Amino acid sequence: MKQNMHILVTGGAGYIGSHTVVELINSGKIPVIVDDFRNSDPRIIKGVEEIVQQKVIFKKVDVCDLNAMRKVFEEYSFDGIIHFAAYKAVGESVQEPLMYYNNNLNSLLVCLMLAKEFEVKNFLFSSSCTVYGEPESSPVVTEESPVLEANSPYGATKQMCERILADTTKSGTNIKVLNLRYFNPIGAHHSGFIGELPIGRPNNLLPYLTQTGAGILEELTVFGSDYNTDDGTCVRDYIHVSDLADAHVKGVDWLMKQEGVFNEVVNIGTGHGASVLEIIHTFEKVANLKLNWKFGERRAGDVEKIYADASKAKSLLNWTANRTMEDAIRDAWNWEQKWRNETTDNH
Ligand code: UFG
Numbered sequence: 001m002k003q004n005m006h007i008l009v010t011g012g013a014g015y016i017g018s019h020t021v022v023e024l025i026n027s028g029k030i031p032v033i034v035d036d037f038r039n040s041d042p043r044i045i046k047g048v049e050e051i052v053q054q055k056v057i058f059k060k061v062d063v064c065d066l067n068a069m070r071k072v073f074e075e076y077s078f079d080g081i082i083h084f085a086a087y088k089a090v091g092e093s094v095q096e097p098l099m100y101y102n103n104n105l106n107s108l109l110v111c112l113m114l115a116k117e118f119e120v121k122n123f124l125f126s127s128s129c130t131v132y133g134e135p136e137s138s139p140v141v142t143e144e145s146p147v148l149e150a151n152s153p154y155g156a157t158k159q160m161c162e163r164i165l166a167d168t169t170k171s172g173t174n175i176k177v178l179n180l181r182y183f184n185p186i187g188a189h190h191s192g193f194i195g196e197l198p199i200g201r202p203n204n205l206l207p208y209l210t211q212t213g214a215g216i217l218e219e220l221t222v223f224g225s226d227y228n229t230d231d232g233t234c235v236r237d238y239i240h241v242s243d244l245a246d247a248h249v250k251g252v253d254w255l256m257k258q259e260g261v262f263n264e265v266v267n268i269g270t271g272h273g274a275s276v277l278e279i280i281h282t283f284e285k286v287a288n289l290k291l292n293w294k295f296g297e298r299r300a301g302d303v304e305k306i307y308a309d310a311s312k313a314k315s316l317l318n319w320t321a322n323r324t325m326e327d328a329i330r331d332a333w334n335w336e337q338k339w340r341n342e343t344t345d346n347h
Contacts, residue, residue, distance in 0.1 A: 005080065009082050235305040
C-alpha cells in the first residue's frame, strides 16, 4: 500500500474524530484535520499531539464553506476522506431541525462535490445505528435490518446522507463509499489526553455519569425502570471509542484495496448489550465510589434494546472490538478526572 497517505478527517477535533486521528497516525497515515471547534476545543489537538509526539496538520475551517474547503483540497492530494463533521444531539435536533439539516447535509455535499472534482476515490462516512430506529422483532440488528423512519431530525440526516452517498455511487463517479454505523461509543484514550468533551450539560449516559461521579452534576437520572429487559433499564451496545477509531483505520485500508464503485454499510459495535444499571455498577466498581443516582421517567424516543450483529465488520474489515466495557468506563473516568484537574475553566 502507498506510503504517506493523506486522509482528510472532517470533524477531526471531535470525540470520535480525534481518537481516529491518533490511530491513523499510529498506522502510518497522514491525517489532515478540518474542524472549526464549534463542538470541540484546541486543547484536544494538543492532546492528540501529546499522544503521538508529533505535530498534526490542522485547518480551522467550516466544512460547509465550499471555497475554504476547496483550498484545503488544492493544498493536499487526498487518498481518502473520513467525514465526521456533523451535529449529533438527538434532543437538540428536534428543537433546531433546520440547523441540523443545513449543517449535516451541506457538510457532506461539500465533501462529496470536492471528492468528485479532485478525484478522491475513497470515502468513509460516519453513520449511526439510529438509522434502524426501534428494532421490530429482535434487538440484534444486521446491516440487512430495515431502516425505519427516523424519530429525530438527527437520525433523518444520517439516513439522508447515506442516501446521498448511495445515489452518488450510482451516478458514474469513481467514489467508493463505506458507511460505518456506530453503536454507542464511550470511553477515552487510555492516556487520558483526549476524550469526550460535551459542551454544556451532557445528554449521553457516560459523560453524565462521570460528571456526577466527579461532583459537577448532582445526580444521574436513569430514564425508565420498567422496560422489558432483565433489570428494567434500556440496553445498548457500548463500544470503546479507541476500538471504533481502529475500525476507521481498517475501513480506510479496506477501501483502498477495493476495485470498482460501491456503497457498503457495516455495523460497528461489540455485539453485546449492556443495561444502564450494568454501566452504573461497573462505574462504581472501577471508580470505587457510590454514585448518586435515581430512577426517573422514560425519556421520549428511547429504544428499549438494541445491539449490533458485528459479524460483517469481522468478515469484511477484519475488525472486532478488543477492549471491554470496564476498560472504556475506566478510561472515561480517568479522562474526566485528568481534564478537570488540569484545567480550571472547564466546569
Ligand atoms: N440514559 C439515562 N440517563 C441519562 C442519559 C442516558 O438513563 O442521563 C440512558 C438512556 O435512556 C439510554 C442509555 O442511557 O437508555 C444511553 O443513552 P445515550 O443518550 O448515551 O445514548 P442513546 O442510545 O440514546 O444515543 C445514541 C447516540 C445517538 C444515536 C442513538 C441511536 O448518542 O447519536 O444512540 O440509538 F442516535
